[in-house]
Amino acid sequence: ASAAAQKRWNLSDFDIGKALGRGKFGHVYLAREKRSNHIVALKVLFKTQLQESQVEHQLRREVEIQSHLRHPNILRLYGYFYDQKRVYLILEYAARGELYKELQKCKYFSERRAATYVASLARALIYCHGKHVIHRDIKPENLLIGAQGELKIADFGWSVHTFNRRRTMCGTLDYLPPEMVESVEHDASVDIWSLGILCYEFLYGVPPFEAVEHSDTYRRIVQVDLKFPPTPIVSPSAKDLISQMLVKESAKRLPLHKLLEHPWIVQNADPSG
Numbered sequence: 482a483s484a485a486a487q488k489r490w491n492l493s494d495f496d497i498g499k500a501l502g503r504g505k506f507g508h509v510y511l512a513r514e515k516r517s518n519h520i521v522a523l524k525v526l527f528k529t530q531l532q533e534s535q536v537e538h539q540l541r542r543e544v545e546i547q548s549h550l551r552h553p554n555i556l557r558l559y560g561y562f563y564d565q566k567r568v569y570l571i572l573e574y575a576a577r578g579e580l581y582k583e584l585q586k587c588k589y590f591s592e593r594r595a596a597t598y599v600a601s602l603a604r605a606l607i608y609c610h611g612k613h614v615i616h617r618d619i620k621p622e623n624l625l626i627g628a629q630g631e632l633k634i635a636d637f638g639w640s641v642h643t644f645n646r647r648r649t650m651c652g653t654l655d656y657l658p659p660e661m662v663e664s665v666e667h668d669a670s671v672d673i674w675s676l677g678i679l680c681y682e683f684l685y686g687v688p689p690f691e692a693v694e695h696s697d698t699y700r701r702i703v704q705v706d707l708k709f710p711p712t713p714i715v716s717p718s719a720k721d722l723i724s725q726m727l728v729k730e731s732a733k734r735l736p737l738h739k740l741l742e743h744p745w746i747v748q749n750a751d752p753s754g
């Protein structure tokens with residue numbers, strides 16, 4: 482690994498700037514590393530809250546996994562350090578912020594924008610799966626936008642190295658595939674399902690199995706109760722792609738490399754991603 486990977490960081494290495502956001506376990510600040518003048522995002526997590534929520538092991542796994550991944554559509558984790566009360570993650574700064582806010586503002590995306598995002602996420606997931614890493618938590622809240630408008634997968638808190646699979650759940654069910662909500666064995670194809678959910682939400686503004694009650698969402702997922710509203714107008718080709726990803730039997734989901742050859746992606750995605 483580069484020299485930076487071994488360096489022992491501490492707070493005095495940084496000038497701290499404005500708060501970028503609030504997470505469950507602490508805040509994220511804009512920061513500049515003094516020696517290099519490199520702009521980063523410093524995620525500050527309180528040890529007491531990590532202990533209370535029993536996520537220490539998950540955080541160590543997230544750090545271990547994300548620090549070894551190098552891909553233009555995966556948010557870099559440059560390093561970490563901790564003091565008496567806090568753990569600090571030194572993250573890549575994504576200049577255009579959170580995707581879910583952009584989606585809320587636009588209601589839904591054009592087919593070109595949606596296909597460009599889906600293709601870049603597919604490339605990032607192919608890279609992760611090649612390293613036996615499953616993300617397991619692909620959803621708008623975990624996606625950031627870089628300075629050139631490119632998507633970055635962040636928050637590997639639910640990712641696993643597929644040599645040990647965890648089935649503890651929390652957060653929204655919307656993006657979970659049948660095998661995870663039914664808590665049976667699962668593999669990298671869970672990310673194909675979630676990418677299909679995301680593609681639907683980019684085009685319609687809501688995830689396909691959304692319901693008021695948890696129990697209704699659960700039922701719609703396991704029954705793959707997939708419906709395409711007549712508005713907004715979405716091309717049949719897009720519906721075909723989504724229908725090939727939201728398949729109950731995980732082995733029958735469209736493989737990610739085949740997704741990149743699908744006509745809807747080929748005709749709509751901007752090659753630069």
Ligand SMILES: O=C(O)c1cc(-c2cccc(F)c2)nc2ccccc12
Nearest residue numbers: 528531532537540541544561563568
């Ligand atoms: O006091 C510690 O040794 C400590 C270290 C770490 C930690 C160590 C490496 C990577 C990482 F992400 C987190 N997390 C904690 C969470 C709660 C309480 C204490 C700790």
Ligand SMILES: [Mg+2]
Nearest residue numbers: 622623636638
């Ligand atoms: Mg998250």
